[in-house]
Amino acid sequence: MNRRLLWKLCLTITMGTVALFYVINVLTSRTEEGMSFLAKEDRKQLINWGRKAEKLYLSGDYKALRQWLDTLQKQESTWASVVTSELTSIAGNSLNERFHEGFWLGRSVDWKIHLYFQENPIMEVTFNKGGINNHVKNKNIHFLILLPQRMRPGIYWGYTSVALQIILPMILLTLLSIILYRHIMTPLQKMKVATKDFSQGKFDVRVRQLLGNRSDELTELANTFDQMATRIGELIINQRQLISDLSHELRTPLTRLDVALENLNSSGHMQPKHSERIRRESQHIRKLVDDTLTLAWLENERPNLHGETLDLVDLLDVLVEDAQFEFADRILSSQLPNTAPLYNSNHRAVGQALENIIRNALRHTPAGKEVKVVLQSSPSHHTITIDDQGPGVAKEYLKSIFRPFFKINTTLNDSSDSFGLGLALAQRQLAAVGGHVKPENLTKGGLRMTVTLPSSY
Numbered sequence: 001m002n003r004r005l006l007w008k009l010c011l012t013i014t015m016g017t018v019a020l021f022y023v024i025n026v027l028t029s030r031t032e033e034g035m036s037f038l039a040k041e042d043r044k045q046l047i048n049w050g051r052k053a054e055k056l057y058l059s060g061d062y063k064a065l066r067q068w069l070d071t072l073q074k075q076e077s078t079w080a081s082v083v084t085s086e087l088t089s090i091a092g093n094s095l096n097e098r099f100h101e102g103f104w105l106g107r108s109v110d111w112k113i114h115l116y117f118q119e120n121p122i123m124e125v126t127f128n129k130g131g132i133n134n135h136v137k138n139k140n141i142h143f144l145i146l147l148p149q150r151m152r153p154g155i156y157w158g159y160t161s162v163a164l165q166i167i168l169p170m171i172l173l174t175l176l177s178i179i180l181y182r183h184i185m186t187p188l189q190k191m192k193v194a195t196k197d198f199s200q201g202k203f204d205v206r207v208r209q210l211l212g213n214r215s216d217e218l219t220e221l222a223n224t225f226d227q228m229a230t231r232i233g234e235l236i237i238n239q240r241q242l243i244s245d246l247s248h249e250l251r252t253p254l255t256r257l258d259v260a261l262e263n264l265n266s267s268g269h270m271q272p273k274h275s276e277r278i279r280r281e282s283q284h285i286r287k288l289v290d291d292t293l294t295l296a297w298l299e300n301e302r303p304n305l306h307g308e309t310l311d312l313v314d315l316l317d318v319l320v321e322d323a324q325f326e327f328a329d330r331i332l333s334s335q336l337p338n339t340a341p342l343y344n345s346n347h348r349a350v351g352q353a354l355e356n357i358i359r360n361a362l363r364h365t366p367a368g369k370e371v372k373v374v375l376q377s378s379p380s381h382h383t384i385t386i387d388d389q390g391p392g393v394a395k396e397y398l399k400s401i402f403r404p405f406f407k408i409n410t411t412l413n414d415s416s417d418s419f420g421l422g423l424a425l426a427q428r429q430l431a432a433v434g435g436h437v438k439p440e441n442l443t444k445g446g447l448r449m450t451v452t453l454p455s456s457y
Contacts, residue, residue: 004216009180016176020169028164035154036112042151043109050125050143053082057127057141072145078120080145106144113147115154120147187211187218191225203233239296241404253285291421295404298428305346305432312340312375312382312453315347319355320373327362331370340377343456345433350453353429356422357386357437357449364390364447377455384451392441401439402427 038046049072056065069080085105106124107113113121125143190210197205206229207222297303313336324332342350361371369389376383393401393408400406405420430437435453442448 005184005218008216012176012180016172020172023172024164024169027168028161031160031164032115032154032157033112035157035160036115038109038113038151038153045151046109046123046145047125049080049145050127053125053143054127054141057082076145076148076150078146078148080143082141082143085140085142105142113153115157120149120152123147184218187214187222191222194225194229198229198233203229203236205229238404253288288421291425292404295421295425295428298425298432303432304434305349305429306344308345308347309341309343310345310347310350312342312350312377312384313337315351316354316373316375316384319351319358323355323358323362326359329367330362330365331368332358332362332373333370334373334375336373336375337377340375340382341455342382342453345453349429349433350435353426353435353437354384354451356426357451360422361386361388361390361447361449364388366390379455381455382453384453386449386451387442387446388448389446392445392447393439395441398439398441402437 052068053065056062056068065082069082072078072080083105106122109123109125123145127141127143187207187210191207194205194207194210206226208219208226211219211222316334316336320332320334324330358371358373365371365388371389372385372387374385374387376385397408401408402423403420404424406424407420427437430451430453433453435451438450438452440448440450
C-alpha cells in the first residue's frame with residue numbers, strides 16, 4: 001500500500017509551516033523597518049524648523065530666536081534648543097576637520113527610530129556653513145528638538161505586530177486547513193453519494209473514475225469500494241435472476257406432478273405409471289433444488305477447494321464408463337496418458353464439472369456420432385478437450401452457455417433432467433480449484449470444450 005496521501009500531507013504541512021514562518025519573518029522585518037523611519041512630511045518639517053532656527057541665528061536676532069523656540073515648544077508640547085558643540089583637545093594633537101563634521105548631539109531625521117523605546121529621541125538639524133557671521137564655529141551649531149509625539153513613527157506597531165504574528169498565521173493556517181480538508185473530503189463525499197446511490201439500487205455506480213488522475217490511499221479506497229460494488233451488484237443481480245429462473249423451471253415439474261395427482265384422484269387407485277411419474281418428478285425437483293443451492297453457494301462464497309490429490313486418468317475412466325452406459329447409442333472415445341496426478345485439488349468438484357461437460361456433449365451429439373475426450377499433461381497443467389459432433393453453438397451464445405438455466409433450442413435428445421445448470425455449475429466448480437473452461441466451435445462441425453487445470457493449485 002502506497003502512502004502518497006501521508007507524504008503529501010506531511011510535505012504540505014511542513015512546507016506550509018516553513019513558508020508561513022518565513023513570510024511572517026519577512027513581513028515583520030520589512031514592516032518594522034518601514035515603520036521605523038519618520039514620515040516624509042515630518043522629516044521635511046524638522047528640516048524646515050532647523051533652517052528657520054539657522055536663519056534667526058545667523059541674522060543675529062537671538063531674541064526672536066528665543067521667542068520662536070518658546071512658541072514652537074508650546075505648540076508641539078516638546079523641548080527645543082539651539083546649541084553649539086565644542087570639541088577641545090586636552091592633550092595630543094588638535095582635532096582635524098573630520099571630527100567636527102561627523103559630530104552629532106541628536107539623531108538625524110534620516111535615521112531609524114527604535115520602535116520599542118518608550119522615550120522619544122532628540123532630533124538634530126546641523127546648521128549649514130555660510131551666513132553673515134560665517135566663521136569656523138558655524139558648523140558646530142545644532143538645532144535640537146525632542147521629537148513631538150505626533151511625529152513618532154510606529155504608533156500602531158503594537159497592533160501591527162499582533163496582526164502579523166497572530167491574526168495572519170491564523171488566517172493562513174485556516175486556509176491551509178480548508179485546502180487539506182477539501183483534498184481529503186472530496187473523494188469521501190463522492191463515495192458517500194455513491195454509497196447512497198448503491199443502497200437505492202444503482203448497482204452500476206463507481207467512484208474511481210470520478211477521482212481523475214489522483215493516486216493515493218483514498219483512490220485505493222475507491223478501488224476497493226468499486227470492487228465491492230461490482231461483486232455485490234453481480235451477486236444481487238445473479239440471485240435475482242437465479243430466483244426468477246428457478247421459479248420458472250419449477251413450474252414444469254410441479255405441473256406434471258399436479259397432472260399425475262389428478263389422474264391418481266380420478267382413477268381412485270395408484271397406477272404404476274402414476275407412481276413412476278410422481279417419483280420421477282420428485283427426483284427432478286430435488287436435483288433442481290440441489291443444483292441451484294450448489295450454484296448459489298459457488299456464486300456467493302467463491303470458495304477455494306483444495307486439499308486432495310487425485311489422478312485425472314482414473315477419474316476420467318470412471319466418468320467415461322458411466323456416460324457410455326447411459327448414452328449407449330453414442331460413441332465415446334478417450335485418449336488418456338498412463339497417469340495425470342492433480343495435487344491440492346478437489347475430487348468432487350473436478351469430477352462433477354467434467355461429468356456435466358461430457359454429458360452435455362453426449363446430449364447434443366446425434367445417435368451413432370462420436371464424442372472424443374483427450375487429456376494432455378505438462379509439468380504445470382493438464383488440458384482436457386471434449387469434442388462433440390453436435391450442431392455447435394452460435395458465436396453470440398458462446399459465453400451465454402455458462403449462465404444458469406440458459407438453453408438453446410437445438411438439443412437433439414433433450415430430456416426432462418436437463419434444465420440448463422450443468423455448464424454453469426461446471427464453470428464455477430473448475431474456478432474453485434483454479435481451473436477454467438473455454439468453448440469454441442470446430443471447423444468441421446460440433447463444439448469443443450477445453451478444460452485447463454493446474455497440476456497444483
